[in-house]
Amino acid sequence: xxQTQRPSRSEFVTIRTLQYHVRRWGDASASPTGAxxxxxxxxxxxxxSYQFVVDALSEAFFQGxxxxxxxxxxxxxxxxxxPADHYHFADYLADLDQLLDxxxxxQAVDLVGHSMGGNIAMLYAGVRPQRIRRLVNLEGFGMxxxxxxxxxxxxxxxxxxxxxxxxxEITLKGYDSADGVARRLMKTNPRLSPxxxxxxxxHWARPDAQGQWHILGDxxxxxxxxxxxxxxxxxxxxxxxxxxTLAVQxxxxxxxxxxxxxxxxxxxxxxxxxxxxxxxxxxxxxxHMLHHDQPQAVAALIExxxxxxxx
Numbered sequence: 001x002x003q004t005q006r007p008s009r010s011e012f013v014t015i016r017t018l019q020y021h022v023r024r025w026g027d028a029s030a031s032p033t034g035a036x037x038x039x040x041x042x043x044x045x046x047x048x049s050y051q052f053v054v055d056a057l058s059e060a061f062f063q064g065x066x067x068x069x070x071x072x073x074x075x076x077x078x079x080x081x082x083p084a085d086h087y088h089f090a091d092y093l094a095d096l097d098q099l100l101d102x103x104x105x106x107q108a109v110d111l112v113g114h115s116m117g118g119n120i121a122m123l124y125a126g127v128r129p130q131r132i133r134r135l136v137n138l139e140g141f142g143m144x145x146x147x148x149x150x151x152x153x154x155x156x157x158x159x160x161x162x163x164x165x166x167x168x169e170i171t172l173k174g175y176d177s178a179d180g181v182a183r184r185l186m187k188t189n190p191r192l193s194p195x196x197x198x199x200x201x202x203h204w205a206r207p208d209a210q211g212q213w214h215i216l217g218d219x220x221x222x223x224x225x226x227x228x229x230x231x232x233x234x235x236x237x238x239x240x241x242x243x244x245t246l247a248v249q250x251x252x253x254x255x256x257x258x259x260x261x262x263x264x265x266x267x268x269x270x271x272x273x274x275x276x277x278x279x280x281x282x283x284x285x286x287x288h289m290l291h292h293d294q295p296q297a298v299a300a301l302i303e304x305x306x307x308x309x310x311x
Contacts, residue, residue, distance in 0.1 A: 002199035005055040015098045021077035023047040025054050025067040035133045036104045039069040042115030044217050046076035048203035053291050056299035074218035086223040092120045108133040110306050115139050126237035135245045143229035144263035158226040170222050175213040181205045191293040235274045245278040246305045250286040
């Protein structure tokens with residue numbers, strides 16, 4: 001199994017109505033830049049997912065720096081709200097806002113987000129621009145543009161999904177062992193090595209009393225959002241981002257695989273033009289889980305960008 005170089009501390013903090021679980025590395029004292037580093041995970045992932053990147057950071061960068069990675073509500077060890085049959089995206093912004101109040105009450109932070117976490121990070125940086133010193137978005141592309149004419153069908157789908165969840169038709173698959181979880185992770189991401197998959201499985205899932213392993217994620221996350229994705233609203237928020245921003249994508253075209261031409265990398269790059277200070281980078285030989293595939297390259301990009309003396 002993968003051997004961590006920099007073990008994290010696991011802690012819980014009261015955020016709104018929840019006991020939020022947070023992975024914490026490093027020193028709580030001021031970092032060389034005066035900024036804590038906050039790592040936001042993606043959908044059906046956990047904060048521990050950043051372990052490989054944290055291990056790959058240089059000692060000079062790591063020393064004296066507080067690094068935190070929360071488990072979003074209903075993921076990892078942060079329990080779902082009770083009762084909960086769906087999730088509102090805006091809650092992630094409010095949760096992050098209060099997490100920063102707790103961990104970095106008087107300073108702007110460096111914020112890194114992957115996938116869903118990248119979308120959260122971009123929105124939060126536009127809503128609270130004074131709270132973010134620098135921003136790194138790892139494959140957080142947003143969604144295809146929607147049309148108002150789609151709203152009625154979307155609300156109907158949402159209501160139908162709620163009933164399907166109640167009937168037990170929307171679930172997360174169980175596994176007979178941690179090895180089964182690891183095999184699932186490697187099937188989803190063929191670049192993931194067995195040692196990393198075994199390590200991630202211990203954090204991504206837990207066994208029940210009968211020894212069946214279950215993903216640490218609430219099935220209600222699979223409920224479609226009742227609201228359409230509004231590109232004009234998103235771009236207006238992104239245009240308010242004050243922090244220097246780095247948008248990182250993998251060499252594999254995740255969007256081509258997901259959207260089949262409905263939303264492309266070219267369109268994503270066009271949207272990035274509204275961000276006042278934004279540059280881009282590509283991680284070679286990597287897919288959507290680029291922080292697992294090439295943690296050294298991702299760590300180097302983050303480190304160089306956060307230490308760039310030009311800003």
